[in-house]
Amino acid sequence: MLSIFGLRIDLDWFYNHADREIIQRWTVDGADTTRQHELVIKTPEPPAAEWCFLALGDTGDSDRFGSRISPQSAVATFMAQDCGLLAEAPTGEPLLGAPPVQPTAQMLIHTGDINYLTGEQRLYDLNFVDPYRPFLTEQSHYNNLIFRIPFLPVPGNHDYYDLHGWVAGLMKLGSWLGFSKLLTHFFYRIGLSVPLGGSDMGASYMTAFVESAPDRPQPLPYQPGVRTRLPNRYYQFRRGNVHCFALDSNTLDAPPPGTADPFKEKAHAIVERTERKLGHLNEQVKRDREWEQEETARQREAMRAGQHADLWPHLQSHLHAVATSAAALSAATNRWADKLATATPETSLPETNSVETALPQTALPQMDSAQAAQHLKALAQQNQDLHDQWSEILKTIEAAPEPVPAYEAQLDSLADLQEAWLHHLAQRDQFTVTLPGAPEYEAARQARLALDASLGQWCRQRVGSSLSGPCALAISEEEEEQEETDLSEAILDTQRDLAMARKLSQRSDEDYDAAQIEWLKSGLAAVKAEEAEQQRHDPSARIWRIVYLHHPIYTTLPSHAEHGDSIGVRHNLEAILKDADLVISGHSHGFEWLRSQAAPHQCYLVAGAGGQGRLQGSIFSPLLAGRYGAAKESLVQAGLTSLVWASGDPVMSGATVEHKLFSYLRIRVLPDELRVEPVGVRQLEAPAPDTPPHATSSDDALTPEAYDWERVYPMPVHEVADLPSGQHEGSISTPERRLHAIRIRRGQPPEAVWAE
Structure with missing residues (x-):
């Protein structure tokens, strides 16, 4: 039996619902008409000719930081300043390289993973309401979120997770065989709240954000300060001259019916491989457990x-x-x-x-x-x-x-x-x-x-504070993707991969979300035609087309690079997204700007460093030279030509807290271009070495004031170029280089604006 403090790790902890189940349950009215997925934002003043909005994703784990400022809260506070909702920074300290305060940002889009670890309703207060309190009216609460400005999310994979039946059942029994005590110890070690339930297939997210009343108006009005509900799990809206399509990418990875499904064909092999990885992890757990038992026995004898x-x-x-x-x-x-x-x-x-x-x-x-x-x-x-x-x-x-x-x-x-x-x-x-x-x-x-x-x-x-020893050894050359990471994190990652593999093994034709894909395709075409009609009278007219979703089309971060869900989304959407000007996603915990020869004029951005504590660097980092070869080759063959990334130092699973660089995007809408400004947020002063990363107490050293945060703009990034040349290990130029902005102009490749 594989176990960790008595908790079996060879059984599934997490449950991924089939796409067909989500489609059937959460597509409101089960319809695909435009009006049932349309939002009309009602504000006193329309945006000016030049205006801006913010974007971020992967945020909801503030509960692990106790009463001090979490990365999520720090990022949220700086964004609230940009939106004119706060006058002071979290620390009251001067801001390093702060972006100009004008124009004030007028809306915020969120690419998902609102609430870690499993989307539990009970954690929405800690992981959403509290960090984003400046964006909410005073009386807002989980069942009635009323935003002061448009705050427009899509669901991420963690917003749909559930605990597998055996885990949830044991948690309901509480102290049965001491299970929950053992689970508590495990999650305390890695700085996460103990998951006592799941999302009920996304019901927690839908209750918080989506209008379910059968008599709701169509399209649905969205009035900040009064009523701010979403019309569906995916939707579209117009704000000024920007038209946004907000996708639920959790159901966009299955191939069309009648076509080959390579990931389903490989799913059983992936399950076996993942189970072998769990066996490898278990050997390390057993060694750690044996050491702990011996050490605990010595300590207790010494105490006696x-x-x-x-x-x-x-x-x-x-x-x-x-x-x-x-x-x-x-x-x-x-x-x-x-x-x-x-x-x-x-x-x-x-x-x-x-x-x-x-x-x-x-x-x-x-x-x-x-x-x-x-x-x-x-x-x-x-x-x-x-x-x-x-x-x-x-x-x-x-x-x-x-x-x-x-x-x-x-x-x-x-x-x-x-x-x-x-x-x-x-x-x-x-x-x-x-x-x-x-x-x-x-x-x-x-x-x-x-x-x-x-x-x-x-x-x-x-x-003890953490499981000892890194998980550094690969099982075989074919399984080189195993990270050198904390053992406890590796167990959670592998459990997530196992849940995904089991989902893929059960995939059927009904999992293909034809309605959402056709809705996006026809919607982009309609906006494109509307713009063409406007240009007959005004050649300078622009309607910028922006698509945002959780799963990235491309990503080079280790946890998700060339995994089945992202590849599936790419296969279904990349051709359609050529009609979009900007695509923003999350899922991978870092910032990425990726270019592809399959869509040379497209700007693919990953904004997954919005506050979730575990950041990652690119697999093209020199520290990962010689590893992830299959993923690198797959990305290059898919068309990836270059990338810019940032999450702090170029490390695999995030360095010490002082190296982590969280971020959000500030998107300026100009008459003839979109200008995307990545804004970094980092901690100025790390806790003392013996302070657990999520500890709090009444000690002065652990109060929020002891942890200062700063906004970093222009943001330091790493650039990897010339991937088709065969140098798949990548080359990083000038680590201190700062990216001021990305310029997006219709019909031209995106262009970097570097700070001198």
Whole structure:
């Protein structure tokens, strides 16, 4: 049996739904007419002749950073400044190379992966509502997001994930065989929230963003500050002289019926290969586990013998931090409940949606403010009961003549309390995500983050901060794509690959999303014809055609380079996208500008560095010379001629935090061109070496103010050129070179504007 702390890694953790299931469930009305996929943005003033908007993707993991500023929040704050929604930077410090503040950005498009890891409803507060609070009205909440300016997303693959049945079932059972404790330890080690459920095939995303009322108007009006819902899972809209097509690329990788499906043919081999990789990972896990068991046994024996007196001050500090945070949470929750109780009794709160998650018992019926206050009071009491049990154990330990052996004797009881607390917090999140925002809510949210962080710090103190050893050895020459990366990350990546391979092995003709593809093709043609008609009267008339989606047409980042989903999307869309002026995607965690001889006038951009913590560099980096040969050759044969990329230093899976370069795009709309300005965002001061990357506490060194962020523009990038020459290892010129902008003019290849 392959296991990690008792958790089997040879079984599927994640479940990828078949495209046909998503198409049938989430294409509103099951229709493909234009009006049912059309959005009309209603604002007081139309855009001027020159205006701008922002783009980014792959963002939703702020929960892992606790109460300090996450990369996602830092990027969001700088974007809010660009949109005129904030006056101050996150740190109040001067901004390095900040772009001009005029013109103010007037909308934002998001290329998906809104909420990691599995799109859970309960995490929308932490991973979307809070980071993007400047873009939302004060009373916005998960069930009723009202944006101040147009904020227009598409779903990513993580927004559709679910936990496989066996994982979700065990999580529902809680402490069955200690499973959830073991899973908690694993995810705490890698800085992720424990997934207690999934998205219900994207239901969490659809509830947050898509209008499902059967009597909705067509086309659907989108009025910032009033009602900001999307008409469908894919849609189109016009803003000034820019026409955007927002695609759901999760269902765009299957080939047309009756054509060869090479990935389905290879899927069983890929499954076997991925399972062998899991076996390889398991050998490393077993070695790590054996070492940990031996080390833990030595530590516990030493604690029993009173030989670790120097350990007690650290343990005592963590134990008290948990108690202090829990007391603060109870107090903040009671204040919030008192505030709700004073509201008009008959005021109805939004109905919690019926998404079936690992915590179905928290799906509550519609209630008024008084009932919500009572439920908050009950949550506060549950938390207080756990606090009292924890504090009683702590008093017992501190009263003992030898506190360290006494601590060791109570360790299992403390671990049981930690597990109970995490399930309590998950149930709490499932309820509070549906409540309107308020100052009292914000105080309670901060207290909840502090408690989770304190529990995490104590957990890491007793089980270790990360799995030891990099996953560096390839299984065979044919399987060279295995990264030199953290072992725990490699396990998650491989589980994701296994879910995709199993999906491909079950693919059928019904998975081909003919309606969406035809809708895009005819829509681009219609806009092109409309522009031609305008030019009969005004030769300078332009309607810029922009397509954005999650999966990239091309990417060179290791996790997704030449994987089946991206290749499938390319095969289905590349010819159609020749009628677009700009294509923006995410999925790969970095910035890329890619050129292809198959579409020499096309500008393909990847904007996947919007805040998700794990960034990647290109497989054409010199550090990966001699590896990923098959992916490099495939990209070149597909037509890739050159690229520009950035995510920090040219590393495989992201360097230390001070090297990471997050980014977003600022797109200027000019009379005769589009000008894309990549804007970098990076952390100025890294945490202390012994500080876990997502730790928080009441210590001054760990407050948000200790982590300064800056905006970097023009943005430093790496350039790889002349790929068809056969130099597939790539060549990077002037790593310090800064990209000011990319100029896009109709009928001409995109052009770089370099900063001197």
